[in-house]
Amino acid sequence: MKEISCKLLVIGAGPGGYVCAIRAGQLGVDTVIVEFGKPGGTCLNVGCIPSKALIHAAEEFEKIAHIAGGKGPLGIAVAPPTLDLTKTVAWKDGIVSRLNSGVAGLLKKAKVKTVQGWATFRDGKTVEVETETGSQVIRAEAVVIASGSVPAELPFLPFGGPVISSTEALALSEVPDKLAVVGGGYIGLELGMAFAKMGAKVAVVEALPRVLAQYDAELTRPVLKRLGELGIEVMLGAKAKGLSTKGDALLVEMADGKNAKLAADRVLVTVGRKPLTEGWGLEQIDLDMVGRFIRIDDQCRTSMRGIYAIGDVTGEPMLAHRAMAQGEMVAEIVAGHKRGWDKRAIPAICFTDPELVTAGLSPDEAKALAGEIKIGHFPFAANGRAMTRQGEDGFVRIVARADNHLVLGIQAVGQGVSELAAAFGLALEMGARLEDIAGTIHAHPTQGEGFQEAALKALGHALHV
Incomplete structure (x- = not known):
């Protein structure tokens, strides 16, 4: 059995883990990273990146199909498109x-040793890794747990056959004729809208009174309008109960208590x-836990000295850029630097059509914290660039102390607003105060x-509305 020693061991090469390892390597820390899959974790391999690629392809196909149907105002005419x-x-x-x-190359450049396999703790300083060539023991002065997360499964809708998670949805060989989406959060609506654009008949089953419940109603209104335009059926207050005997339909308990069968070739479960x-x-x-998550302090320390945890395994918000920020901070702490982490500006983006961006506090949260507030609201219907992109639906909203x-x-909904997230976070x-912006x-x-x-609107003198 091989044994190696290092100063820092990172378990998991997702966004948080690989950033932590790369930064530690840059700082001269002897670092080993263990990953059982491909570098990049969920985000790169079966999450953020592939889903945005699929969403982009769906948008392009839908644009061409729209034009081919004689509905485009731009004077462009094409033959009806097909999708492979x-x-x-x-x-x-x-x-x-x-x-x-690219990630593998960056790790190598930072002189990080990569071990391919599944790590299991022996104690707080030692792990055993099952690799293709046998077991390897790694001893480290500090350990970072960056093991990430997996799709949540419903006991009455286990993954397999027609029931799929987002991972399988991103690898389908053909567009399903009928797709039932269980869960009206951002993953379900992002993928549901993409498949609807590619030609699937999509229905969303959501147990809550509205979809995208983590966002306020004003922000989600343009998305609801677009769901209707795409012909997506949204069933609110409805609960999925399982598959039909033949496996060709989803059993649903409707808001009024009646039972229904929703015909579906595939059932996409996106409940978190x-x-x-x-x-x-x-x-x-024996780490302290908060429910299913590892408890950490504001420097990502766990309840055991020398063990840190970052990313999805530590709780919400489960965002790649949160994990990256945590990983960078922990690497610098291990290297002996003084570091803290300010969570106030973690933007969250929902890549629906139109897109949603939030950073900081919502109006209700701000009111609860600061009392009297000012709100500035500017519609994209009054923005020339949005109009030339046919993206007039949506707005930017700023919340400030009075x-x-x-x-x-700061919040926004509209075509392409994900690219405003950096400005909002900064x-x-x-x-910044209203006058600065x-x-x-x-x-x-x-x-x-x-x-x-x-x-300007919040200050009382908007120029273009």
Whole structure:
């Protein structure tokens, strides 16, 4: 049995893990990273990146189909399009493969040793890794758990056959004729809308009174409108109960208590994700937990000295960029630097059509914290660039304190607004006030002007609305 020693051991090469390892290597820390799959974790391999590739392909197909149907106002005419999903998935896989190689190359450049296999704790300083060539023991002064999360399964709808998770949805060889989506959160709606654009008849089953419940109703209204335009049936207050005997329909209990059968070739279950804490031997080290998640402090320390945890395994928000920020911080702490982590500006993006972006506090949250607030709201219907992209639906909204105009939160819904997330996060991180955003020259014509106009509106003198 081989044994190696290092200063830092990172378990999991997802966004948090590989960033932690790379930064540690840059700082001269002797680092080993263990990963049982391909580098990049869920986000790169079966999450963020491949889903955005599929969403983009669906958008392009839907645009062409729209024009072919004689509905486009741009004067463009084309023959009705066809879609070969196998080629689309192959293109998506090519992007993922290039990024896999990129992460592996960055780890190598930072002189991080990569061990392929499944790690199991022996104690707080030692893990055993099952590799293709046998067992390897790794001893480390510090350990970072970055094991991530997996799709949550419903006991009455176990994955298999027609019941799929987001992972299988991103690898289908053909577009299902009828797709039932269980769960109206961001994953379900992102993929549901993509498949609807590719020609599937989609129905969303959501137990709550509305979809995208983590966002306020004003923000989600344009998305609801688009769901209707795409012909997606949304069943609210409805509960999935299982598959029909033949396996060709989803059994649903409707809001009025009546039972219904929803015909479906595939049933996509998107009811959240759960931390991957099983199989790592965590019982050998007895970490404090918060429900299913590992408890951490504001420097990602666990209840055991020398053991850190980052990313999805530590709880919400389960976002790749949160894990990356945590990983970078932990690497610098292990290297002896003084570091803290400010969570106030973690943007969250929902890649529906139109897209949603939130950063900081919502109006209700800001009101509860600060009392009197100012809200600036600017519609994209008054933005030239949005109009030229046929993306007039949506708006930018800024929430600030009424007394000193400190910006507390920024939200937007609209075509392509995901690219505004960096500006929103920067404004909050830098402690911007309404006057700072209003006084910054924003290039014309861009959708970013909506950000400035929202600040002007909150100050009482918007120029273009």
